[in-house]
Amino acid sequence: MAQRDARVALRDYRAWRAQATREGKSVGFVATMGALHDGHLKLVRASLEENDYTVVSIFVNPAQFAPTEDLASYPRTVESDIAKLASISHPSGRKVDTAFVPSVKEMYPNGFTQVVADQIGAFVEVKGLSHQMEGGSRPTFFRGVATVVTKLFHIIQPDRTYFGQKDIQQCVVLRRLVSDLVFSHPPSPEHFRVIPTGRDPKDNLALSSRNAYLTPDSRKVAPVLYRALRAGQEVWEQSHWSDTDKQERIKKTLDTARAVVLEEVDRCKQDGKSVDLKLDYISLNHPKTLENVESLLADKGASAIDVSQGAILSGAALISQGNGGKVTRLIDNLLLGFKL
Ligand SMILES: Nc1ncnc2c1ncn2[C@@H]1O[C@H](COP(=O)(O)OP(=O)(O)OP(=O)(O)O)[C@@H](O)[C@H]1O
Ligand SMILES: CC(C)(CO)[C@@H](O)C(=O)[O-]
Ligand code: BAL
Secondary structure (H helix, E strand, O other): OOOOOOEOOHHHHHHHHHHHHHOOOOEEEEEEOOOOOHHHHHHHHHHHHHOOEEEEEEOOOHHHOOOOOOOOOOOOOHHHHHHHHHHOEOOOOOEOOEEEOOOHHHHOOOOOOOOHHHOOOOOOOOOOOOOOOHHHHOOOHHHHHHHHHHHHHHHHOOOEEEEEHHHHHHHHHHHHHHHHOOOOOOOOHHHEEEEOOOEOOOOOOEOOHHHHHOOHHHHHHOOHHHHHHHHHHHHHOOOOOOHHHHHHHHHHHHHHHHHHHHHHHHHHHHOOOOEEEEEEEEEEEOOOOOOEHHHHHHHHOHHHOOOOOOEEEEEEEEEEEOOOOOOEEEEEEEEEOOOO
């Protein structure tokens, strides 16, 4: 990787970035929490394709973890991450130039607590897009993400930035962030790239750093979330639906997807392997406003719903094995009738 030490300090990074600007070179940026897998590497390759320079950050951001979540045990594999980054090259010969691996002190110079009520200082919130879907179960998550990504964008000053569709709500929140806040050097919304979800080719499980928590038995169960979303998608895409069937189309799509997971929940209970699967949610949301289509239907009726712009079908499930076994949060989504 690069001619310089992969892990640059903040001050050195700023000097390097100023030089890139003077040379008129573009900088692509991939933000990660490390434990890199092929999904991350898709983002890195997309950046290498489009930019003169590529920067990857590795930072397990405490602000996006609730005190009850897995901050302490989140996989940290910096040495092998850096080796993976060094092994990738674009046909043009471009390679990752910089791995930015800051400390918590560098990112939160005035200290930090995970308890939101006790926090003092500057935090960034993206209202209206952060409380549903993942935000329903992780109410302070997007505040933590928006805060750290604001800091990272200020530091890295990317021309383009690459995020994964797997975390689709994160993409919608951050696109809105760069559109609403007038940074001196933002990646503009047009330069905010969303890369399709990388999956395990054998069963379509979305790649995720937290898949490292899965046991062999729970790994076999995990692809159920994708299968459920696909079953819902098939219903949504049936050719017979007309505009007057909106209510039934929404209900049947959600019921079908939920039933696939719930059947697997029952199967797990019966098969004696002590894999515990729980459905957190399966949700249909507007692609831009993220309004919950089912709630809108209940509150305002079918006439309030416009499916012409498509919908996001997303879900989350929790899976563990054995008493006290580590819980893995699985998330996934499919785009119904629109492209990002
Ligand atoms: N399977 C994937 N395909 C494409 N991009 C992905 C995939 N998984 C993660 N990413 C993207 O990589 C970036 C960094 O994600 P992160 O480091 O949190 O990895 P992760 O695998 O999502 O981890 P976690 O298990 O914490 O959810 C994000 O933009 C995320 O959407
Ligand atoms: C964007 C991000 C790196 C912020 O910590 C994280 O939420 C992630 O990896 O998706
Ligand atoms: N990719 C999302 C990071 C998180 O779950 O904290």
